[in-house]
Amino acid sequence: MEKVISHFKKLVNINSPSKKEKPMADYLVDRLKELNFQVTVDKGGKNMGDTGNVIGKRDGKGQPLLLCAHMDTVESTENIVIKDEEGRISTDGTTILGADDKAGLVAILEGIKMAGENTRPLEIVFTFGEEAGLNGSKALDISQFKSKNAFVLDSGGDVGTVIVKAPSEIDFAVKIHGKAAHSGVNPEDGVSAIKIAGIAIGNLPMGRIDEETTANIGVLNGGTSTNVVCPLVELKGEVRSHNFSKAEKIHDQYKDVFEVAAKEMGGKIEWISEVVFKNFEVKKDEDIILYLKKKFDALKLDMVLKPRGGGSDANILNNKGIKTVNLGVGMEKGHSKEEYITHQNLINATKLVKTLVEVED
Ligand SMILES: [Zn+2]
Known part of the structure; x- marks a missing residue:
């Protein structure tokens, strides 16, 4: 041996x-x-x-x-x-x-x-x-x-x-596009991507969803300066479930909530996702x-x-x-x-x- x-x-x-x-x-x-x-x-x-x-x-x-x-x-x-x-x-x-x-x-x-x-x-x-x-x-x-x-x-x-x-795992990455403006001079001309992200995140389930499903946003990047209305935020996350259709459902919910929040605020999103494994x-x-x-x-x-x-x-x-x-x-x-x-x-x-x-x- x-x-x-x-x-x-x-x-x-x-x-x-x-x-x-x-x-x-x-x-x-x-x-x-x-x-x-x-x-x-x-x-x-x-x-x-x-x-x-x-x-x-x-x-x-x-x-x-x-x-x-x-x-x-x-x-x-x-x-x-x-x-x-x-x-x-x-x-x-x-x-x-x-x-x-x-x-x-x-x-x-x-x-x-x-x-x-x-x-x-x-x-x-x-x-x-x-x-x-x-x-x-x-x-x-x-x-x-x-x-x-x-x-x-x-x-x-x-x-x-x-x-x-x-479990299954679906990874996603979302870019939230807002619009830059001077935060002290003309903030009304801007669309804050950070605000859109905040609204979406506040409306989403995170952590343990049920006994076989979890969801997480693990990365959030954006912004350059305190005097700029933030034009771009990028987030990355994942959904896992021992039931693939549940993972898909939570993934779709995430995408929808980001889309709706962006639309309401006058911004837009780019969404990329991938089934990493089933x-x-x-x-x-x-x-x-x-x-x-x-x-x-x-x-x-x-x-x-x-x-x-x-x-x-x-x-x-x-x-x-x-x-x-x-x-x-x-x-x-x-x-x-x-x-x-x-x-x-x-x-x-x-x-x-x-x-x-x-x-x-
Ligand atoms: Zn190994």
């Missing part, structure tokens, strides 16, 4: 921030070839970064299975200094660790290696640009895969954690969960089904028609410089992959 730990450290030493994953992609292509996979790199990353998704396929016995982890880290790990103390790996605090998602990558590579050649037919996807907006999985051509089920290895929580539910839910009596339960029991690990507030490649794969859950691999405090992972979770994640890919008797 020392191999798992040393391989993890090797991956952590390959810097692969979003849009600059090529050194990682090259490395993973070589490892998959060593494991007798047919490997391709798709063109999905064109215009986005320096590589596409790395895709590996290998024949086997029984039902095909897709495994997925992402190659990029949320920021650079250049000059990383690793600390490994009392069974816990972290950094010196200068950079993130990048266990998100190098823990997933190593579990897949080492788990398959440990299983040997006697496996189910395997389809592997190492995505680019996950942290930049699930770009790799969004660009992925799903028609090339035979798997009906997939496991994404990209969640915090000890091995045993299974993310079975995640929600999914896997029920606890579905085959994929029953299969996992059997495997966790064999490993003597507790299975804990959980929802998650953010999106992952599992949202995209589910919405493209492959039943997918996101598995905890033990990364903690991801996206921060305190990020860490234990040896035990790296080893358990690897053992889990081994048992997931093995041919059942």
Whole structure:
């Protein structure tokens, strides 16, 4: 099992921030070839970064299975200094660790290696640009895969954690156009974009809308000087819901309220929005969960089904028609410089992959 730990450290030493994953992609292509996979790199990353998704396929016995982890880290790990103390790996605090998602990558590579050649037919996807907006999985051509089920290895929580539910997210940006005028000389000739924003915000629900829906305006910029009636304000926000039509409804309400407030005051708006990802839910009596339960029991690990507030490649794969859950691999405090992972979770994640890919008797 020392191999798992040393391989993890090797991956952590390959810097692969979003849009600059090529050194990682090259490395993973070589490892998959060593494991007798047919490997391709798709063109999905064109215009986005320096590589596409790395895709590996290998024949086997029984039902095909897709495994997925992402190659990029949320920021650079250049000059990383690793600390490994009392069974816990972290950094010196200068950079993130990048266990998100190098823990997933190593579990897949080492788990398959440990299983040997006697496996189910395997389809592997190492995505680019996950942290930049699930770009790799969004660009992925799903028609090339035979798997009906997939496991994404990209969640915090000890091995045993299974993310079975995640929300939809719609992001929006609005520009409110008013009209500039001197605030002390002729304010009546101006239209205050700040006033329009204030009226709209005052009329909108924000925070928790209901038990499965939230909305937030997180950015507000505008104005240049106290003596100018403000001609332009820009706001950015998001709506999340475990029910997509509720997310759409709140999004539409936001747009309407800004439009009406602008019109009443003599201004106008420009509205841009994007469905970042759609929600999914896997029920606890579905085959994929029953299969996992059997495997966790064999490993003597507790299975804990959980929802998650953010999106992952599992949202995209589910919405493209492959039943997918996101598995905890033990990364903690991801996206921060305190990020860490234990040896035990790296080893358990690897053992889990081994048992997931093995041919059942
Ligand atoms: Zn991740």
